[in-house]
Amino acid sequence: MEKLVDALRSFGLSEYEAKVLLSLIAEGELTAKQIAELSGVPRTSVYEVVKGLMAKGLVQAGGKPMKFRALPSDELMNLFSRRLKENIEFLKRELPSVESSKREEVVRIYTGEVAINALKESIEGARREIIVATTHFDDMMKELLKNAKCKVTVMAPNVSGSLRLDVESIEGVCHGMLLIDDRAAIYLQQGNNFWLMIGSGSFARFYQEFLETFIKQKVKKG
Incomplete structure (x- = not known):
């Protein structure tokens, strides 16, 4: 009750x-x-x-x-459903008009099922291109990418022979991320080829907040 x-x-x-x-x-x-x-x-x-x-x-x-x-x-259910839909449509229409044009969103961090739903919505809403760089191309990512409506490129070490999607694959690619004091480094590697991007400021803070939030969540659960 x-x-x-x-x-x-x-x-x-x-x-x-x-x-x-x-x-x-x-x-x-x-x-x-x-x-x-x-x-x-x-x-x-x-x-x-x-x-x-x-x-x-x-x-x-x-x-x-x-x-x-x-x-x-x-x-009652029809009434509640109709009112809920009306409220959502109202918010979609009116919220952007009251949002400050000076507001700058630095980063959004999601966890759990909310994170999966956010990624699913982003993939389904993409219209130009999706590039996936991952150290392991798993079943969850394959399932999410089935709903993509644009070009998809997957870079992963295990992509060969396991991909049943209409996408372009780049095999044997590994990637990683490092936080080094106040800098963030992202790399891609395929055999002897190695690409590296290092940045500080807001670029580094994005990844710092993302990784620190994940680490804290793992500590709490462990």
């Missing part, structure tokens, strides 16, 4: 409103006294709570004595 209350609260309902709505969904039709007994909401607050639910279009009232009933669960 607590999870249902929390879910309803995420749609803007108060705790009392969520509890009253769930009681009405479960029982069908109730008087104010019955609502108080079943929901645990103080009777002195029931009428105010029901009034708020009626204003939101979630509850109806009628009869003598006055009884209250919630919309059927399928109608």
